[in-house]
Amino acid sequence: MCDGRIGVYPGTFDPLTNGHMDIISRATRVVDHLVIGVAVNAGKEPMFGLTERVDMVREQVALMKNGDGTIIEVRPFTNLLMHFVEELGASLILRGLRAVSDFEYEFQMGAMNARLNPRVETVFLMASENHQFIASRFVKDVAIFGGDIATFVPKLVEQRTMRRLQEMKGASAS
Numbered sequence: 001m002c003d004g005r006i007g008v009y010p011g012t013f014d015p016l017t018n019g020h021m022d023i024i025s026r027a028t029r030v031v032d033h034l035v036i037g038v039a040v041n042a043g044k045e046p047m048f049g050l051t052e053r054v055d056m057v058r059e060q061v062a063l064m065k066n067g068d069g070t071i072i073e074v075r076p077f078t079n080l081l082m083h084f085v086e087e088l089g090a091s092l093i094l095r096g097l098r099a100v101s102d103f104e105y106e107f108q109m110g111a112m113n114a115r116l117n118p119r120v121e122t123v124f125l126m127a128s129e130n131h132q133f134i135a136s137r138f139v140k141d142v143a144i145f146g147g148d149i150a151t152f153v154p155k156l157v158e159q160r161t162m163r164r165l166q167e168m169k170g171a172s173a174s
């Protein structure tokens with residue numbers, strides 16, 4: 001693939017939030033090549049399909065200021081995260097940590113992945129204070145109940161979320 005340190009930032013990104021974008025820009029300071037892995041995650045019944053989520057992340061990442069020359073790629077994955085990481089030749093998994101509530105899940109996932117491949121390290125990054133509380137799950141709830149999500153997500157995500165809600169309303173009315 002390329003020289004340098006390759007890291008994977010996996011997630012569902014349903015939808016992409018300013019919290020995710022904060023972690024993505026921090027991750028570019030840690031690795032030379034960042035692969036944002038968009039998980040299919042059918043179990044979570046996503047609001048957006050896999051291709052839509054990949055497109056949203058790609059479009060937003062293309063608008064990012066990326067001064068330090070880190071290569072950023074956005075790829076879907078449907079297999080086991082560790083297999084995806086190994087296929088890419090990555091040495092790091094990057095995850096974001098919000099409140100204490102994330103800790104147990106992330107701790108277990110990190111430990112499982114360490115068992116699957118001890119050569120791959122999981123690194124946790126923290127978003128800035130004003131982004132830490134943002135979660136895709138709550139963004140969807142706020143939007144569904146008519147609240148303003150403009151400060152939680154990038155503009156294009158806001159527009160697509162509003163459009164998706166209109167489509168959902170149209171579908172349930174017919």
Ligand code: ADP
Nearest residue numbers: 011012013019020095096097098127131132134
């Ligand atoms: P997953 O389904 O894997 O949890 P998410 O899209 O919800 O996927 O999150 C992907 C990663 O981004 C996770 O490590 C999550 O903790 C992190 N993350 C999400 N929102 C924030 C935020 N506001 N601040 C820091 N990390 C975040």
